[in-house]
Amino acid sequence: MAVDPQMPILIVDDYKTMLRIIRNLLKQLGFDNVDEATDGEAAFAKLKNKPYALVISDWNMEPMTGYELLKQVRADDGLRATPFIMVTAESKTENVIAAKQAGVNNYIVKPFNAETLKAKMRSVIGEF
Amino acid sequence: MKDELGSHLRGLTDHLRARTAPPGLAEVAAVTEVLLGTMQAYFRSLDTELYREFRNLSDYIARARDEIAELRPGDLQTERLPRAGRELEAIVRSTEEATNRIMSAAEAIMAADHADPEAFRALVADRCMAIFEACSFQDITGQRITKVVETLTYIEQRVGRLKDALGAEFDESVPVDSREGDARLLNGPALEGEGVAQDEVDRLLDEPPAAPAGKASQADIDAMFG
Numbered sequence: 001m002a003v004d005p006q007m008p009i010l011i012v013d014d015y016k017t018m019l020r021i022i023r024n025l026l027k028q029l030g031f032d033n034v035d036e037a038t039d040g041e042a043a044f045a046k047l048k049n050k051p052y053a054l055v056i057s058d059w060n061m062e063p064m065t066g067y068e069l070l071k072q073v074r075a076d077d078g079l080r081a082t083p084f085i086m087v088t089a090e091s092k093t094e095n096v097i098a099a100k101q102a103g104v105n106n107y108i109v110k111p112f113n114a115e116t117l118k119a120k121m122r123s124v125i126g127e128f
Numbered sequence: 129m130k131d132e133l134g135s136h137l138r139g140l141t142d143h144l145r146a147r148t149a150p151p152g153l154a155e156v157a158a159v160t161e162v163l164l165g166t167m168q169a170y171f172r173s174l175d176t177e178l179y180r181e182f183r184n185l186s187d188y189i190a191r192a193r194d195e196i197a198e199l200r201p202g203d204l205q206t207e208r209l210p211r212a213g214r215e216l217e218a219i220v221r222s223t224e225e226a227t228n229r230i231m232s233a234a235e236a237i238m239a240a241d242h243a244d245p246e247a248f249r250a251l252v253a254d255r256c257m258a259i260f261e262a263c264s265f266q267d268i269t270g271q272r273i274t275k276v277v278e279t280l281t282y283i284e285q286r287v288g289r290l291k292d293a294l295g296a297e298f299d300e301s302v303p304v305d306s307r308e309g310d311a312r313l314l315n316g317p318a319l320e321g322e323g324v325a326q327d328e329v330d331r332l333l334d335e336p337p338a339a340p341a342g343k344a345s346q347a348d349i350d351a352m353f354g
Contacts, residue, residue, distance in 0.1 A: 017224055017227050020228075020231055024234075024235065059314075060314055060316065068310065089316060090313065090315060090316070091323030091324050092315060092322075092323055093328075095313050095315075096332045097332060098313055106333065107329050109324070109326050109329055116326060
């Protein structure tokens with residue numbers, strides 16, 4: 001099934017600059033329907049109010065981290081199937097393993113480029 | 129010294145006990161004289177030992193005081209560290225401003241109308257100039273970082289000298305991470321050589337999951353073999 005370029009995507013990062021970078025990269029990839037949140041708590045509230053086809057989240061945020069958000073999403077009956085990509089500077093093996101065990105769909109290490117984001121999105125939501 | 133005093137006193141008391149007649153004044157005076165002489169020698173030696181100990185302690189405190197004065201904690205607390213903090217805040221601010229200016233320029237170019245090539249060229253040239261200007265932050269931040277590094281080096285050298293002056297044994301082992309739970313996973317950006325690259329992340333994600341503790345189902349076993 002073809003990916004809908006109008007699918008809603010939620011990007012989560014506490015740095016407004018990073019939100020702007022990801023938003024621009026997604027726009028270049030053809031995805032315009034993007035919402036933002038600046039921590040896990042705000043993101044979870046948005047997820048409970050609107051269905052998203054993809055979450056792209058940073059890890060290190062306060063008060064709720066992206067890792068906690070991932071665990072909450074996977075523990076929620078209505079949200080557990082939501083594709084989730086972690087985009088983070090946390091690059092230790094134990095972080096990758098913890099995210100994998102928590103049910104992350106893909107994991108991107110910062111700094112990253114458009115090609116990496118595109119490849120990981122394709123592996124999670126399909127070709128576009 | 130204690131033993132010497134004891135043996136003198138024991139000798140005298142034995143001598144007095146052996147007598148049948150009560151001791152005369154001369155004998156008591158002799159005992160007292162021996163007792164005093166022995167006690168003085170004992171206390172003199174105690175004085176010397178104590179004096180040496182106090183002298184060492186005084187030297188130690190003087191050295192520590194000099195090194196702490198050299199560290200200039202007042203200057204560190206009121207001037208150097210707050211200044212370093214302000215420099216770092218300025219770095220964060222200027223890099224953020226520069227990034228936003230560069231992104232705004234790039235967004236303007238991407239959103240520009242190509243219908244009028246002359247106007248488009250002028251806009252691209254103007255926005256590219258804005259990008260070059262924004263990149264000048266690198267020079268300023270470089271200078272600010274140098275100042276912060278100088279402060280850190282200053283502290284490192286003074287603390288090292290203080291440690292040498294005190295001559296104390298310090299625990300050089302790696303401090304234990306006292307964080308618990310998920311907090312242990314928050315380490316921030318890795319330096320070169322630390323952490324894993326994207327290729328390694330991809331490999332870890334592609335690895336079949338480890339067998340769960342206890343009895344594994346056929347599905348778990350299948351998953352382990354990819």
